[in-house]
Structures are given as structure tokens and as C-alpha cells.
Amino acid sequence: xPKVTFTxxxxxxxxxxxxxxxxxxxxxxxxxxxxxxxECGGSLSCATCHVIVDPADFASLPPxxxxxxxxxxGTAVERRETSRLSCxxxxxxxxxxxxxxxxxxx
Amino acid sequence: xxxxxxxxxxxxxxxxxxxxSLRALGHDGPITLVGEENHRPYQRPALSKEFLQGLISKxxxxxxxxxxxxxxxxxxxxxxxxxxIGKSDDGSGTAYAESGAAFDFERLALTVGARARRLEIPxxxxxxxxxxxxxxxxxxxxxxxxxxGDVVVIGGGFIGLEAAASLTKMGKRVTVLEAGPRLVGxxxxxxxxxxxRAYHAERGIExxxxxxxxxxxxxxxxxxxxxxxxxxxxxxxxxxxxxxxGVVPNTELxxxxxxxxxxxxxxxxxxxxxxxxxxxxxDCANLPNPVPGAPPGDRIRFESVNNAVEQAKVAxxxxxxxxxxxxxxxxxxxxxxxxKLQIAGxxxxxxxxxxxxxxxxxxxxxxxxxxxxxxxxxxxxxxLDFMAVKAALADGSVIPYxxxxxxxxxxxxITVAADAPRETRNELT
Ligand SMILES: Cc1cc2nc3c(=O)[nH]c(=O)nc-3n(C[C@H](O)[C@H](O)[C@H](O)COP(=O)(O)OP(=O)(O)OC[C@H]3O[C@@H](n4cnc5c(N)ncnc54)[C@H](O)[C@@H]3O)c2cc1C
Ligand code: FES
Numbered sequence: 001x002p003k004v005t006f007t008x009x010x011x012x013x014x015x016x017x018x019x020x021x022x023x024x025x026x027x028x029x030x031x032x033x034x035x036x037x038x039e040c041g042g043s044l045s046c047a048t049c050h051v052i053v054d055p056a057d058f059a060s061l062p063p064x065x066x067x068x069x070x071x072x073x074g075t076a077v078e079r080r081e082t083s084r085l086s087c088x089x090x091x092x093x094x095x096x097x098x099x100x101x102x103x104x105x106x
Numbered sequence: 107x108x109x110x111x112x113x114x115x116x117x118x119x120x121x122x123x124x125x126x127s128l129r130a131l132g133h134d135g136p137i138t139l140v141g142e143e144n145h146r147p148y149q150r151p152a153l154s155k156e157f158l159q160g161l162i163s164k165x166x167x168x169x170x171x172x173x174x175x176x177x178x179x180x181x182x183x184x185x186x187x188x189x190x191i192g193k194s195d196d197g198s199g200t201a202y203a204e205s206g207a208a209f210d211f212e213r214l215a216l217t218v219g220a221r222a223r224r225l226e227i228p229x230x231x232x233x234x235x236x237x238x239x240x241x242x243x244x245x246x247x248x249x250x251x252x253x254x255g256d257v258v259v260i261g262g263g264f265i266g267l268e269a270a271a272s273l274t275k276m277g278k279r280v281t282v283l284e285a286g287p288r289l290v291g292x293x294x295x296x297x298x299x300x301x302x303r304a305y306h307a308e309r310g311i312e313x314x315x316x317x318x319x320x321x322x323x324x325x326x327x328x329x330x331x332x333x334x335x336x337x338x339x340x341x342x343x344x345x346x347x348x349x350x351x352g353v354v355p356n357t358e359l360x361x362x363x364x365x366x367x368x369x370x371x372x373x374x375x376x377x378x379x380x381x382x383x384x385x386x387x388x389d390c391a392n393l394p395n396p397v398p399g400a401p402p403g404d405r406i407r408f409e410s411v412n413n414a415v416e417q418a419k420v421a422x423x424x425x426x427x428x429x430x431x432x433x434x435x436x437x438x439x440x441x442x443x444x445x446k447l448q449i450a451g452x453x454x455x456x457x458x459x460x461x462x463x464x465x466x467x468x469x470x471x472x473x474x475x476x477x478x479x480x481x482x483x484x485x486x487x488x489x490l491d492f493m494a495v496k497a498a499l500a501d502g503s504v505i506p507y508x509x510x511x512x513x514x515x516x517x518x519x520i521t522v523a524a525d526a527p528r529e530t531r532n533e534l535t
Pocket of ligand 2: 025037038039040041042043044045046047048049085086087088
């Protein structure tokens with residue numbers, strides 16, 4: 001089963017079994033992982049599902065589209081090198097992804 | 107059912123957020139979330155967009171997993187319509203469902219939302235005349251769509267245009283009939299209305315403005331709709347008529363409880379109704395305009411996810427005994443096919459606009475000003491504009507009117523910081 005490991009800004013970690021086809025955001029929200037707000041429910045409209053992907057995993061993800069790239073300039077905590085909007089990352093069969101959630105999303 | 111605890115009537119965006127925020131704040135008491143729909147609590151926005159087009163499954167509309175509700179001891183009851191409530195002066199009481207089930211409560215929250223406004227003209231009860239407010243509506247539309255060639259959408263507001271764009275993508279011939287002189291007249295200014303009209307017309311949607319619909323005409327078979335007749339006698343063929351002419355807030359329960367209602371259940375800045383205890387949140391609530399600097403006494407009723415979420419947080423604070431005033435910058439989005447509209451702020455009261463247009467990149471923003479103060483922006487495929495305005499509204503900084511029109515200059519670059527940053531609240535993100 002694919003797995004996403006969420007680490008919050010204080011260092012606390014939760015590993016969640018994920019379903020292929022879901023987004024990383026859905027995986028977090030449905031399971032009540034704090035630190036991801038996702039007000040627009042994955043519509044790529046709110047930029048409150050910001051995560052910082054572990055640099056070791058970043059290159060393995062499909063590249064982002066322009067819209068996501070622009071939205072990332074509006075996140076509450078300034079974007080980093082490996083920032084993504086988690087609603088745009090799809091869970092694939094053998095994914096083992098590590099992300100950090102920022103201190104705040106709004 | 108325990109005598110104590112919070113009963114939340116209406117298990118959607120506002121009700122779910124209230125329950126979730128209460129647990130996030132450490133509220134420990136029993137919480138029951140009861141809803142009339144026979145579905146697990148789900149999100150509505152995709153019903154006219156990705157879900158209608160079959161791009162996402164029903165499962166991805168669901169707010170929270172069963173495990174989440176269990177772990178957080180939130181009792182979720184579906185398929186129970188509350189029809190009567192008895193309440194004492196201290197705010198406690200019992201709510202009765204149509205089925206006869208009774209729910210005792212220590213405190214009541216009404217998150218009952220709104221329902222689709224019905225079109226009252228001859229033929230409105232024909233089969234194939236549909237609305238789009240809830241999941242059952244969307245499922246029926248999806249079920250009928252494969253057989254349909256022509257769809258007429260009555261109402262050129264957000265939901266009508268979203269559905270029209272989705273149905274066009276699904277290969278339907280779509281006509282939008284709008285009674286007013288422009289599209290989305292209630293929510294956007296004339297420049298944006300015209301942009302939307304041209305955009306959708308270019309993509310094959312027939313748009314009729316100032317359309318006076320007189321009746322819905324049955325198909326030859328008799329029972330199902332076959333067309334929409336206009337005042338000039340013309341009949342627009344339709345296998346499906348989708349009506350999106352706005353919503354009516356569900357105030358009936360509140361009224362019978364003696365709570366003040368006026369275009370929604372009246373609440374104060376803490377989401378408290380006129381009895382001072384009962385909570386009302388979301389599309390059903392009429393509230394003081396939360397925009398900083400809004401005219402005193404100005405009231406508003408929102409129909410947006412952002413409001414349901416933010417007001418629910420304020421209500422959660424109120425329930426835990428902490429008074430946090432509802433203040434914030436409203437925002438909204440509407441995806442119409444590949445067109446992505448994002449709105450920050452409230453344009454009411456504007457006296458001039460700036461248009462930023464970049465046709466090579468398909469970007470179009472309208473900034474609304476009152477004098478030199480920016481009030482709002484409608485942004486198409488322009489998230490940087492949207493976020494720059496949202497940020498400026500939140501911290502009071504200035505986007506100079508004279509410099510804002512050039513789309514090659516990012517708004518962020520010309521923004522001038524306010525003298526003192528405003529305070530931000532809260533651990534609830
Ligand atoms: C098709 C569609 C697309 C949308 N798109 C967007 C968008 O892109 N962006 C955006 O910001 N907003 C959008 N919205 C608006 C947004 O979904 C609403 O603002 C939001 O759902 C309001 O939440 P609410 O909980 O206040 O009310 P509602 O969602 O209306 O929920 C109220 C719930 O209470 C239940 N209920 C009512 N009376 C009773 C009773 N007596 N007993 C038991 N249960 C009861 C209802 O069945 C309903 O489930 C859209 C809405 C629709 C319909
Ligand atoms: S959930 Fe809104 S942008 Fe990702």
C-alpha cells in the first residue's frame with residue numbers, strides 16, 4: 001500500500017496508508033492530519049494545502065503545472081525549493097512520500 | 107442519547123467545520139451532527155464541476171473518514187430530517203425528526219444551509235426539469251445526461267455557468283437563459299460579466315440575456331420536458347432543463363423557535379442568534395459584514411465555502427467560551443470549464459475599476475476601488491493577482507489605482523505596505 005508520512009512544523013510525524021488515485025491532500029484531510037486546511041477541496045483555488053516535500057522524494061513526482069506554480073506564491077508560509085500544493089499530488093501504486101506541513105496555512 | 111452536548115442540525119460544510127473545529131480546540135463534550143441527506147457529509151462545489159464531468163468519484167467528495175468521526179467521538183447521523191424543535195430559555199431542548207427520532211441537546215447549532223429557489227412557471231414539474239443543490243440532484247443530472255442532446259440552463263449565475271461549461275465539455279448543446287441584462291449580475295461587475303459571456307459564447311454555449319421564460323413545454327411523449335418557451339414565442343429545445351436561479355436560506359426551524367430572521371437567521375459577530383445561545387452558521391446565516399472597515403450595521407448573507415468555514419471557527423470559539431469576532435476577507439472561486447475565477451473581497455460600494463488583461467496568457471482581472479482604496483478583485487486564470495489583492499486587503503496595504511492596469515507588472519511589486527501590520531488571531535488554521 002502507498003504511504004504518506006506527514007511531519008508537522010514541530011517535528012511530530014504520522015504515517016498514513018493512502019489509496020492510489022487520491023491526492024495527498026485528501027489523504028491528510030479525511031484522516032484528520034492537522035496542518036492542511038484545503039478550503040477549496042482540491043480545486044487549486046485556495047493554496048491552503050501547502051506542503052514541503054522531502055528533497056529526496058521531490059524529483060520522483062510529476063512536475064507541477066503553471067497554475068500550481070503561481071498559486072504557490074500565495075501560500076501563508078513562504079514557498080521553499082520543494083514546495084507543492086498537496087491537492088495536486090496524486091497517490092500512485094508504490095508511492096512512499098515524505099512531506100512537512102508548514103506552521104500555518106492561512 | 108445523552109442529555110448534554112451540542113446538537114448540530116445540518117451536516118454539510120458549516121456543520122462539519124463546527125464539529126471539527128470544536129475538537130481541534132479541545133472541546134470535550136458530546137457532539138451530534140444530524141443531516142437529512144442520505145449521504146455521508148460531502149462537499150458541494152464539485153457537483154457542478156469535476157463530479158458532474160465524471161473527473162472525480164463520489165468518494166472524494168466525502169469530508170472525513172468514518173475512522174475520523176469515531177476517533178473524535180463525533181456522532182454523525184444521516185437521513186434524519188429535523189421537523190420540530192423544543193427549546194428552553196437556557197438554550198437546551200429536544201429536536202424531533204420526521205422519523206420520530208428525538209435528539210436532546212444542551213445547546214443547538216443550526217447549520218441548515220439553503221435550498222434551490224424553485225421556478226414557478228407552467229411545466230416546471232415535468233420530468234427532466236432539474237436543480238443542482240445537493241448530491242441527489244447531481245446524480246440525477248448525471249444519470250440523465252447521456253441520453254440528452256440539448257440542455258437549457260435557466261439562470262446565468264455561478265452554478266448555471268459552471269454546469270453549462272461542464273455539460274458543454276460532456277458534448278451537450280447548451281443554452282443559457284439569463285433574465286437579467288448580464289451574467290452573474292449579483293456578484294461581479296459589468297466588465298467581468300462581459301468577459302464571461304464572450305468566453306462561453308466562443309466555446310459554443312448559446313447565451314440569451316434579458317430572456318423572459320414563460321413556460322416549459324412537454325416533449326411529444328408528454329411527461330418529460332422538451333423545450334423552454336420565451337416571451338417572444340420562440341421555443342428552445344431541451345432534453346434537460348437545469349434551473350439555477352439562486353437559493354433560499356432555510357430559516358423555518360429558526361422562525362418557529364422565535365429566532366429573528368431576515369434573509370437568513372440573524373446572528374451577531376460571534377455567530378449567536380437573537381436568543382444569545384443558539385448558533386447559526388453558513389449559508390443560512392445573516393451576519394454583520396465581516397470585512398474590516400465595513401459600514402456599521404451593514405449585514406450580509408454569504409453562499410460560500412470560505413464563509414461556512416470561517417464563521418464555523420468563530421462559532422466554535424463562542425461555544426468554548428472565548429469571544430473571537432468574525433472578521434476577515436471573504437473569498438470565492440468558480441471553475442467554469444478551463445476558466446478559473448477567483449474572487450477576493452467584496453466589491454459592493456465600488457466607484458471605479460481597473461482591468462488587467464493579458465489575452466496571450468488568458469488572464470483577466472478586474473480590481474474594484476472606492477476612491478483609492480481597493481475593495482475586491484475578480485481574477486480569471488490569474489492567481490497571482492488574486493493572492494496579491496487578498497493579501498493587501500488582509501493587511502491594509504495599498505495597491506495604487508494608477509499603476510494597477512499593466513498586466514506585465516505583478517501587483518505584489520506595486521503594493522505599498524500599510525503603516526502597521528494588523529493583528530492576526532488564532533490557533534485554528
Ligand atoms: C453546485 C454547487 C457548487 C458550488 N460551488 C462553490 C464554489 O465553487 N465555491 C464556493 O465557495 N462555494 C460553492 N458553493 C456553495 C457552497 O457549497 C455552500 O456555500 C456551502 O455548502 C454552505 O454550507 P452550509 O453547511 O452552510 O449549507 P449547506 O451546504 O446547504 O448544508 C446544509 C445541510 O443541512 C441539511 N438540512 C437542512 N435542513 C435540515 C433539517 N431540517 N434537518 C436535517 N438536515 C437539514 C441540508 O440537507 C444540507 O445537507 C457551491 C454550491 C453548489 C450547490
Ligand atoms: S486544496 Fe485548495 S489549492 Fe489545494
